[in-house]
Amino acid sequence: MGLQFMDIFKEWALEYDATVTGHDEQYREVFAGYETMLNEIVDQLEGRVMEFGSGTGNLSAKILERHELISVEPSPEMRAVAAEKLQLDIVDGDFLNYPTDQQVDTIVSSYAFHHLTDDEKRTAIRSYVEHLDAPRFVLLDTMFASQTAKRDILDWAEANGYTDLLEDLNREFYPYTQTIQAMLEANGYTVTLTQKNKFVWLVVATKQSGGTQS
Template identity: 65%
Template sequence: MNLPFMDIFKDWAKDYDTAVEGHDEQYHEVFVEYEQMLDEVALHVEGTVLEFGVGTGNLSSRILKGHPLIAIEPSPEMRQIAIDKLGIEVQEGDFLRYPDFSQVDTVVSSYAFHHLKDSEKETAIRQYVGEWGHPKFVLLDTMFESPASRQDIIDWAKANSYSDLVEDLNREYYPYTTTIRSMLEANGYNVMMTQKNKFVWLVVATKYRGGITHENI
């Protein structure tokens, strides 16, 4: 994960939970149905779960109710909040640099995979397949269907004077849905995708076993 994002995490840590609760007008649409989306993500995980970018631990708390969890977070500030909230070990690392784990059945991430450039996303997927033999992927993140839809969102944010959101949209590596689908399918996955709000898509990918290679949830 690129080091420049560490400063963003430092600033986000103290305000993140307030934002996801809908109290920050600029990011309200980003987090519409946030609690329900995390509940849905938790329903899709299987076996031993590796969560990258646990943030303040909101998804982690749900996963822990039914699954062994390996928690990874690069931000010291967010990691400490998650440790205090969850009462478990949260290890330092990111999508590409992390300790060795012998078994991972599901790789999960919410609002974090976009911190990787597309080439890094592809590297991460290949790396996990090589290490754990096609773990299930469950990703919840901001994505766009096309350059036009991305520009529409930027124009909407500008029209509402959401300057911080505009900065995020222009700086971070939000992928196109077709890009994520292609990366996963090229590595042997069936891919199911559904849009959950104006910004966020849910991606569930399982090892390809023949038949239809993708569909919408």
């Protein structure tokens, strides 16, 4: 459920906002175009939104300008940072532990879904179909188009001496784009994927009637 990363979340809570604005050279390419990408996410949202892994609340703040939001975040440190930005009660939960009695139109997550293993990703998507029945799923995250693309990124990070980034890339569960697409399509979504920078892809999935849970 990604909770093995709670100690890392505690550290990131203090550094995340500086990192996304380009103050850490190792992660500059990961967050290239960050503000533009968040705005593009909001343009894809419809109706009432549930956000998973809201972190320090950067996307949440933008969503709240246009939509009703249920925000879910497991890290108390991240929630504390977000609370300084937002007038919002953030749910203490995660991708697999969340309010299941809500009616939502869009599920969204940015820079967080990779904290789940592929099996946990599949379980999460099945759970959302069963409990939330949201017709829209919007995901922004680091993904790899192929094994070759992944190897190229790892080689690039190593060649540049980006040891912290390289550790992250080897430790966390960054998926292949075709894996995410297959997971969503198996649950009745039509999927579009757009690469936004060297690392990050935007996934927009629209629910079709009569989808099969898998």
